[in-house]
Amino acid sequence: MPMKTVMFALAFSALAVTGALAQTDMTEAERDSLHSEIRAYLLENPEVLREAMAVLEEREADEQVAEDQRIVEENIDALYADGFSYTLGDADSPLTIVEFIDYQCGYCKRAHPDVQALLESNPDIRYIIKELPILGPESLVAARSTMAVLENQGPETYATFSDALMRHQGKLTTAVIASIAEESGVNIDEMIALADSDLITERLNATRVLAKAVKLSGTPTFVIGDVILRGYLPKEDMAELIEDVREGT
Known part of the structure; x- marks a missing residue:
């Protein structure tokens, strides 16, 4: 205070x-x-x-x-069961983590390997990604592209593409996004055809409404069980928070 x-x-x-x-x-x-x-x-x-x-x-x-x-x-349904966000794990998992991301967010990139390591060491956690492009037009292109890939080509190709975008160091441009998509095994024509569709626009708008309801001020934001973590937390501290939430469930 x-x-x-x-x-x-x-x-x-x-x-x-x-x-x-x-x-x-x-x-x-x-x-x-x-x-x-x-x-x-x-x-x-x-x-x-x-x-x-x-x-x-x-x-x-x-x-x-x-x-x-x-x-x-x-907002539990919109957080955990919107029907379109990428989800890793089962609905009956004892703990769910939701992450709001922007592919150009430096702290999202910093948190990404930590989150992946925590998921590997906690295979019973369900993990949900919600794209929230707030850092300019390139962020929006990246979010539309990954969401289109998830819809057209499924969660495995999405996970590869999303991971590659998050690990990319440097500014994202349309050309860079397309190059990373191609390297990730994405069908570029299908991605482009759907990326600017009304369907993707509706889903992005739904996530924006949810972000406002959650009083989100930036990315990354995590919802861990019923705890909201606004911002980056080092891996050890996040692991401790996860254990605290587990003990409270």
Whole structure:
């Protein structure tokens, strides 16, 4: 929590105390004396401010967890069963991870090998990818292309193509995307024919609506069980989070 927010909260509390005191039979001099004593105590015991900050941060974190759980519950079908997103694993898996990605997102690329390693070491996890192109026209071309490949050529070719795009270092252009697609065994003509279709547009729009409902501010964003992780987390920390979610299920 930013220090400005903490100090505002403390100041607000002080004002509330002042208001309460104003309703008592204390004289003005007595109130001034008490205020001076409170100020002196805080100056002599600044750890009280740190304790107050810790309490406020914990309360804020608890409220965020509860809010995220509500968001996941209200959007559970769109998150876990939209009928078109790439899905690895079974619907009856004990834990599902949803990842919102952009193929030009640096943090998505950084997270990608970590996610793959975690999936390999946790084969009982179901994994869902949702394309959310937010970094320009090339991101949109990449997302439309992979979604078209998933529809036309199935999950195996999609997985190869998607993985190659995510591992590519450097700017994506239409020519680069086509080259990676060809190297991934994609039927280019079929991909191009479907990529700009109304079907893909509708699916992209559905994902955008879901992203707004999830209060997504960027990529990558993960939904791990009923926990929303907004941003990149190193592999060890993500593995720990996964275990915490497992223990809570």
